[in-house]
Amino acid sequence: MPINRRDFVARSLLAASGLGLGAGTAIGAVPAPKSVKPLRILILGGTGFIGPHEVTYALARGHKLSLFNRGKSPHTWPGEVEELIGDRNTGDLKALAGREWDVCIDNPTTLPFWVRDAGQALRGKVGHYIFISTISVYAANDTPADETALLVPYTGKDPMAETADTLRGHVGELYGPLKAVSEREAEKQFPEMTTIIRPGLIAGPGDETDRFTYWLVRLARGGEVLGPGDGSDPVQFIDARDLAEWTIRTAESRTTGVFNATGPAAPLTMAAMIEGIERPIKPDAKVTWVSTDFLEAEKVSPWSDLPVWVPARGDSAGFHRRSIRKALAAGLTFRPLGTTAVDTLAWFREQPAERQAKLKAGLPPEREAALLAKWKARQASGG
Numbered sequence: 498m499p500i501n502r503r504d505f506v507a508r509s510l511l512a513a514s515g516l517g518l519g520a521g522t523a524i525g526a527v528p529a530p531k532s533v534k535p536l537r538i539l540i541l542g543g544t545g546f547i548g549p550h551e552v553t554y555a556l557a558r559g560h561k562l563s564l565f566n567r568g569k570s571p572h573t574w575p576g577e578v579e580e581l582i583g584d585r586n587t588g589d590l591k592a593l594a595g596r597e598w599d600v601c602i603d604n605p606t607t608l609p610f611w612v613r614d615a616g617q618a619l620r621g622k623v624g625h626y627i628f629i630s631t632i633s634v635y636a637a638n639d640t641p642a643d644e645t646a647l648l649v650p651y652t653g654k655d656p657m658a659e660t661a662d663t664l665r666g667h668v669g670e671l672y673g674p675l676k677a678v679s680e681r682e683a684e685k686q687f688p689e690m691t692t693i694i695r696p697g698l699i700a701g702p703g704d705e706t707d708r709f710t711y712w713l714v715r716l717a718r719g720g721e722v723l724g725p726g727d728g729s730d731p732v733q734f735i736d737a738r739d740l741a742e743w744t745i746r747t748a749e750s751r752t753t754g755v756f757n758a759t760g761p762a763a764p765l766t767m768a769a770m771i772e773g774i775e776r777p778i779k780p781d782a783k784v785t786w787v788s789t790d791f792l793e794a795e796k797v798s799p800w801s802d803l804p805v806w807v808p809a810r811g812d813s814a815g816f817h818r819r820s821i822r823k824a825l826a827a828g829l830t831f832r833p834l835g836t837t838a839v840d841t842l843a844w845f846r847e848q849p850a851e852r853q854a855k856l857k858a859g860l861p862p863e864r865e866a867a868l869l870a871k872w873k874a875r876q877a878s879g880g
Contacts, residue, residue: 529557542604544570550741590618600625600748616686626687633673641818648677697759701737702844708804711859713842719781725806728768731817733759756824773834804858
């Protein structure tokens with residue numbers, strides 16, 4: 498099945514820059530020992546998906562937090578948080594002037610000029626810069642690879658001239674290349690003090706993409722569930738809380754370098770993921786595995802129609818086989834899959850009824866039923 502990696506992330510820029518938990522939302526306190534040395538932490542963004550988890554954990558560790566964003570997603574925090582208002586898209590960074598922090602965590606950036614402007618505003622004012630990137634920066638996904646793999650090139654005229662409006666029209670083709678350019682700009686603006694973290698698929702409470710959540714909701718609904726392939730394809734993802742907490746610990750240790758940040762620690766198959774979800778939820782569901790060739794013929798899209806899953810063959814053979822050895826050595830840890838499943842499903846069930854009524858990813862029930870019927874008819878006829 499031909500797979501274009503950029504197609505998989507076509508919506509991820511908008512998701513990465515705008516995944517909110519809703520106005521007035523507070524994430525419960527996370528048990529965490531106090532840090533030996535409290536830090537002054539500046540988070541650019543901070544109110545999207547991973548940001549609130551970073552804030553909650555950092556406060557529990559005893560750090561002092563400042564958030565810089567447009568102020569359009571108010572939150573209730575479990576501690577004192579300084580709110581600085583500005584707009585990186587228009588170059589309004591006045592709120593950062595005359596201030597100093599031990600570390601800056603840059604969550605939402607895809608546009609390289611945002612990194613350039615942050616560097617100009619914060620030069621000599623921070624001692625450590627952490628840039629949250631993506632595994633979409635890699636040029637190929639056909640073989641397993643680590644952080645040394647080639648990055649996708651930017652082939653346009655001037656990446657610094659790209660704006661959010663321009664990118665929305667070309668997100669699938671520009672997201673990875675612009676992230677790669679942003680990484681290089683980060684190392685240019687903050688030499689010898691940059692950490693680049695490349696997450697894979699991010700799951701957990703607060704995820705507005707519904708990619709991992711689809712499987713929780715679908716299995717909980719019960720009945721016959723369409724499983725892609727034969728269950729042996731590998732999958733990788735990371736709980737937003739694990740990513741956020743490791744980011745804060747990376748700031749505390751001032752660890753620099755480039756790290757793939759996905760999980761789990763040991764290889765996981767699609768079948769094992771579903772089993773791990775089912776174990777704590779205990780649904781009345783039965784999975785019917787449907788061949789990749791059949792799904793391709795029926796134009797069922799990996800990643801969107803059947804989220805998380807990408808067939809481990811051809812151009813995508815290494816997609817879910819990114820090495821995370823460096824991150825593990827640097828202290829990345831993971832919650833049990835069952836914890837992520839239970840917590841995420843509980844969060845989803847707290848959302849408004851209209852939000853729960855229509856998942857943003859996955860097969861609609863009618864299409865899933867039709868595909869299963871066609872697949873079983875084909876099997877019965879010996880096809």
